Amino acid sequence: MKLFEYEAKNLLTNHGIPTPKGELATTPTQAQKAAEKLKPPYAIKAQVLVAGRGKAGGILFANSTEEAKKAAEKILNMQIKGIPVKSVWIEEKINIKKELYFGITTDRFSQSYVAVASASGGMDIEEVAEKHPEKIVKTTINPLYGLHPFQARQIARKIGYSSNQLSELGRIFEKLYTLGMQYDSELIEMNPIVETADGNFMAADARIIIDDNSLFRHQEYKKRLLEGNSELSQQELEAMKSGLAYVKLNGNIGVVGNGAGLVMATLDTIQYYGGKPANFLDVGGGAASETIAAALKIVLSDPDVKTLFINILGGITRCDEVAHGILEAKAKVGIAKPIVIRLVGTNEQEGKRILTEAGIHVLESMEEAAQKAVQTSKQGGN
Amino acid sequence: MGIIIDKNTRAIVQGITGTQGTFHAKLMLEYGTKIVAGTSPGKGGTHVHGIPVYDTVEEAQEKHSANASIIFVPAPFAADAAFEAMENGITTIVIITEHIPIKDAISVMARAKQLNTTVIGPNTPGIITPEQCKLGIMPSHIFKSGNVGMISRSGTLTYEIAAGLTKNGIGQSTCLGLGGDPITGLNFIDALKMFEKDASTQAIILIGEIGGNLEELAAQYIAKEKYPKPVVAFIAGRSAPPGKRMGHAGAIVMGKVGTAESKIQALTEAGVKVADKPSDIARILMHG
Numbered sequence A: 001m002k003l004f005e006y007e008a009k010n011l012l013t014n015h016g017i018p019t020p021k022g023e024l025a026t027t028p029t030q031a032q033k034a035a036e037k038l039k040p041p042y043a044i045k046a047q048v049l050v051a052g053r054g055k056a057g058g059i060l061f062a063n064s065t066e067e068a069k070k071a072a073e074k075i076l077n078m079q080i081k082g083i084p085v086k087s088v089w090i091e092e093k094i095n096i097k098k099e100l101y102f103g104i105t106t107d108r109f110s111q112s113y114v115a116v117a118s119a120s121g122g123m124d125i126e127e128v129a130e131k132h133p134e135k136i137v138k139t140t141i142n143p144l145y146g147l148h149p150f151q152a153r154q155i156a157r158k159i160g161y162s163s164n165q166l167s168e169l170g171r172i173f174e175k176l177y178t179l180g181m182q183y184d185s186e187l188i189e190m191n192p193i194v195e196t197a198d199g200n201f202m203a204a205d206a207r208i209i210i211d212d213n214s215l216f217r218h219q220e221y222k223k224r225l226l227e228g229n230s231e232l233s234q235q236e237l238e239a240m241k242s243g244l245a246y247v248k249l250n251g252n253i254g255v256v257g258n259g260a261g262l263v264m265a266t267l268d269t270i271q272y273y274g275g276k277p278a279n280f281l282d283v284g285g286g287a288a289s290e291t292i293a294a295a296l297k298i299v300l301s302d303p304d305v306k307t308l309f310i311n312i313l314g315g316i317t318r319c320d321e322v323a324h325g326i327l328e329a330k331a332k333v334g335i336a337k338p339i340v341i342r343l344v345g346t347n348e349q350e351g352k353r354i355l356t357e358a359g360i361h362v363l364e365s366m367e368e369a370a371q372k373a374v375q376t377s378k379q380g381g382n
Numbered sequence B: 001m002g003i004i005i006d007k008n009t010r011a012i013v014q015g016i017t018g019t020q021g022t023f024h025a026k027l028m029l030e031y032g033t034k035i036v037a038g039t040s041p042g043k044g045g046t047h048v049h050g051i052p053v054y055d056t057v058e059e060a061q062e063k064h065s066a067n068a069s070i071i072f073v074p075a076p077f078a079a080d081a082a083f084e085a086m087e088n089g090i091t092t093i094v095i096i097t098e099h100i101p102i103k104d105a106i107s108v109m110a111r112a113k114q115l116n117t118t119v120i121g122p123n124t125p126g127i128i129t130p131e132q133c134k135l136g137i138m139p140s141h142i143f144k145s146g147n148v149g150m151i152s153r154s155g156t157l158t159y160e161i162a163a164g165l166t167k168n169g170i171g172q173s174t175c176l177g178l179g180g181d182p183i184t185g186l187n188f189i190d191a192l193k194m195f196e197k198d199a200s201t202q203a204i205i206l207i208g209e210i211g212g213n214l215e216e217l218a219a220q221y222i223a224k225e226k227y228p229k230p231v232v233a234f235i236a237g238r239s240a241p242p243g244k245r246m247g248h249a250g251a252i253v254m255g256k257v258g259t260a261e262s263k264i265q266a267l268t269e270a271g272v273k274v275a276d277k278p279s280d281i282a283r284i285l286m287h288g
Helices: A005-014 A028-036 A064-076 A125-129 A149-158 A163-182 A211-215 A219-226 A234-241 A260-272 A288-301 A319-332 A346-356 A366-378 B019-031 B057-064 B075-086 B102-115 B155-167 B188-197 B215-225 B260-269 B280-287
Strands: A020-023 A042-046 A061-062 A088-092 A096-107 A113-116 A135-140 A185-196 A202-204 A207-208 A245-248 A254-256 A279-282 A307-314 A339-345 B011-013 B034-039 B051-054 B069-073 B091-096 B118-120 B126-129 B133-136 B144-150 B170-175 B203-209 B231-236
Touching: A005 A020, A005 A088, A005 A163, A005 A207, A028 A064, A028 A088, A028 A307, A028 B075, A042 A064, A042 A307, A042 B144, A061 A064, A061 A149, A061 A245, A064 A088, A064 A185, A096 A163, A096 A346, A113 A125, A113 A149, A113 B102, A125 A185, A135 A149, A149 A163, A163 A185, A207 A211, A207 B203, A211 B102, A211 B260, A234 A245, A234 B051, A254 A260, A254 A366, A260 A307, A260 A366, A260 B203, A260 B231, A279 A288, A279 B034, A288 A319, A307 A319, A307 A366, A307 B034, A307 B155, A319 A339, A319 A346, A339 A346, A339 A366, B011 B019, B011 B057, B011 B075, B019 B034, B019 B133, B034 B057, B051 B057, B051 B118, B057 B075, B057 B215, B069 B133, B075 B102, B091 B133, B102 B118, B155 B170, B155 B203, B155 B231, B170 B188, B188 B203, B188 B215, B203 B260, B203 B280, B215 B231, B215 B260, B231 B260, B231 B280
Parallel strands: A254 A279, A254 A307, A307 A339, B011 B034, B011 B069, B034 B051, B069 B091, B091 B118, B144 B170, B144 B203, B203 B231
Antiparallel strands: A020 A088, A042 A061, A042 A088, A096 A113, A096 A185, A113 A135, A185 A202, A185 A207, A245 A279, B126 B133, B126 B170
């Protein structure tokens, strides 16, 4: 789960990491009032969870409270990548001497956290990482001991600092690590953390992604997620509440399957035969008929879906439960669109019997079914 | 033969009184796995399918000296269960539980390294050495004993491919599910090393998916060590868009790292044949 910039910055501030002084506003008037409490010039920043807001015009600057109000008005009327901006963060613009990067994420191979730092921070950090890997400093953190203060100081030295500045930067890195652990962050970063004209350091932007699996330990954020104020679309949120994993794609073949790997392979196979999947939907293991019905309802609510492809390989999932779910969805929401079903595994015969008796044809091979789904999606207008 | 588990493995089931624990304890017993005890705090003294249940792993170990454990404990308590197993001398731990926080998984792996404990998972279907031992939740009838080792990040996709092999008369030495999370115990390289030493394994199937760089690292290892056994691979997620998590917490393309193209290219360059579709794997094994 992604945190808004203002949430992340408030956490950093509360943990003793310097950030520009700022306030949140949801109306232009509020923005003006916020600006009155701050020192000009101001930065006004759209609070959205999608990346690339700077390039989309979601960050403006102002020299007076009046200008700040106008900038806020402009941003609050904006949509960034289709997402309406609901709030802005107004802060004191800082005098930047140098932009650095510092973040902590997970590393699969070493099975631990890794601190990543660079003297070349800012918007193009990914490009730096790709083209100049030598400018990236990586430090593996042993989770049993945490980030040692000496490691933090060594990182500061490697990105070009010494003496008092090295100590100060090291302390900030340690604080960020502590904060990241407290909030189960799968990513916590300051990009950039800047050296100001007077030689101090400040986190000019902050990003925190909380591990979704840890939300039971962070109820305040879980609440916000379930209220729909998050990066999830309506369908993704519905799916999450039903325990399903759903991702919208841009094709016209709706897909429902069990197991993330199998569903991914199903999408790939559809593409291999020249079709385009409309979504990823994994019903998980051991899905009951109600879950199957809920999944079909979500996929069928997508107007782009022309054909429905159900691919189930029953392990702990039982084919007869799946068959009942399909009939339940058919009775409740109606399935007007063509449907292709591949159903094998546990209780396969019973599942097939139930569907065949209802007039639904069942296939055995994933390839054959994918080909049929692609063929069907291309018929009847596209 | 096979790797990690065989007919002599003595296992306990942690979380045996939960729905999944009870259900799969029965299936594993029926498969012939030696399930010697179960644990469930507060339920000590009871029995599940004739298996004695203890409050603690410590007590189960005093009476049964198991060497493996399979964990069905709910996510918030699963890391504690894993620590309990390894601190009490269990050397192989299979964590079936999904949705375990990454922070918890990372501390489990760090301690496992110190104690030299083998951890499989979390979020894995487990491990099966066909016709000998199963520590997992996979449908056993699709597997048969043979000479092909399987290493996979995905559950149902493993079933899909194993069922295809079995149908074509190709049996398996051991099928190992690494787990679908970003942080898991064993990785591809660990398993390749084990299969290299296993005389019953003649070829290996590697089933990867988008996210992370473990497949790329496996490819580097295969090339550098001139890996002596043939490896065939399948990578799921060619059609996945960046920035979207495809169900598994680990299956996400961030920036340019972790795409299917990058993995397929690395494996192909290492001399691994990469199948376009799951059903092509059996064909490649039979006809090259």
